[in-house]
Amino acid sequence: MHERFPATGVRHIPYERRSGDASERVISREAFATATAEITQWEGYAPTPLVTLSALAKEIDVADIYYKDEGPRFGLGSFKALGGAYAGLRVLQREISRKLGREVALADIRNGKHKEEAAGITLVSATDGNHGRSLAWGCQRFGAPCKIYIHALVSEGRAEAMRALGAEVIRIEGDYDDSVDLAKSEAQENGWFVVSDTSWEGYSQPPRDVKAGYGVMVQEICDALDAAPTHVFLQGGVGGLAAGVAAALRQHYGEDAPRVVIVEPELAACLFESGKAGKPTAFAIQEETLMAGLSCGEPSELAWEILTEEASDFVTIPEELVAPAVRLLARPLAGDTPxxxxxxxxxxxxALIAARQDETLAVDLGLDMSARVLLIGSEGVTDAAIFARIMEEQDAA
Structure with missing residues (x-):
């Protein structure tokens, strides 16, 4: 490899999964099927690439590495395109149906038959960038006003991308969790509707819809693979991506579903701390991680219901591993797709590369030469300036 990925600083705890039916109960098969049927009808839909990194797999001595590249998703640059826009559409469906006194179809809203009603329903959310961009894009398509709350350290490039989709962007002081609190309170005061990917007491349906949307991505993966992976490494954040993917994989593969490894920045390790405590646990963020989309201090309780039954391991990684991984994908080993x-x-x-360079950690994670590892490439280049800076670091070395 071009750069080393030392396991120094990587922390790991094994987790004793609880038994239960959360993978079927929290997000039903019907919910996944409804989301898939709708989203695959959207203009611009196409399955995203599942890239096989064969040269890298050989280099670190595992059987296969599959990287689901969500960069091309609907031209929005991330898997979030599947969640925020769909959950927003479902909020519109419920509210328009209530106002009209009859059930309206998702397709009718999508096709503009209820533009007048949609124009009177304001959707709001807090975001580090990708979820808000998805919601803004959906609101633009479905004709609803959109307000997005971002915290102080969200890049201006990401803010401008949401404004370009017609959203009003409100930047606040504080962190992601502060922006969530303000979005909730102002929505309540003004009769707006929150479309969040995290849940809290009394608020769970939109986060369920967000996770149901992510099932489209999992269905594409399962359609492309001949057999179940042995492992899936899933980003943390509030847990929505990890929970949605883990539940969909369990529904598809049953007892053959892959071992779920949750990976977070050491600077924002709320799921790691939840794993240690055995219950949803907040993490006080003192410094922002480069992995902006994972800078979350409050886990989603709804997501935790699934992860407490599906996650086998929780891992945190230090910041110095992030940029080398970005560069390795962009300038890969010979034979692998950039x-x-x-x-x-x-x-x-x-986390995978670091673990294969630490024998003890590899054994703890069950990673050997027969491992077939699925990785979710959750976003493409959503901030060109940050990507350029990361790539220039190697050029200057």
Missing amino acids: VEAGESAVAGLA
Whole structure:
């Protein structure tokens, strides 16, 4: 490899999975099927690439590495395109149906038959960038006003991408969790509707819909593979991506579903701390991680219901592993397909490479030469300036 990925600083705890039916109960098969049927009808839909990194797999001595590249998704640059826009559409469906006193179809809203009603329903959310961009894009398509709350350290490039889709962007002081709190309170005061990918007491349906949308990505993966992977490394954040993917994989593969390894930045390790405590646990963020989409201090309780039954391992990685992983994908080993990925996309890749260079950690994670590892490349280059800076670091070395 071009750069070393030392396991120094990587932390790991094994987790004793609880028994239960959360993978079927929290997000039903019907919910996944409804989301898939709708999203695959959207203009611009196409399955994203599942890239096989054969040269890298040989280099670190595992059987296969599969990287699901969500960069091309609907031209929005991330897997979030599947969640926020769909959950927003479902909020519109419920509210328009309530106002009209009859059930309206998702397709009718998508096709503009209820533009007048949609124009009177304001959707809001907090975001580090990708979820808000998806919601803004969906609101633009479905004709609803959109307000997005971002915290102080969200890049201006990501803010401008949401404004370009017609959203009003409100930047606040504080961190992601502060932006969530403000979005909730102002929505309540003004009669707006929150479309969040995290849940809290009394609020769970939109986060369920977000996760159901992610099932489209999993269905594409399963359609492309001949057999179940042995492992899946999933980014943390509030847990929505990890929970949605883990549940969909369990529904598809049953007892053959892959071992679920949750990976987070050491600077934002709320799921790692939850794993240690055995219950949803907040993490006080003192410094922002380069992996902006994973900078979350409050786990989603809804996501935790699934992860407590599906996750076998929780891992944190230090910041110094992120940029080398981005560069390795963009300038890969000979024979592998180049992938331009964002910072939050490479958490699993960085953890995998580091683990294979530490014999004890590899054994603890069950990683050997027969491992077939699935990685979710959750975003492409969603901030060109940050990507350029990461690539220039290697050029200057």
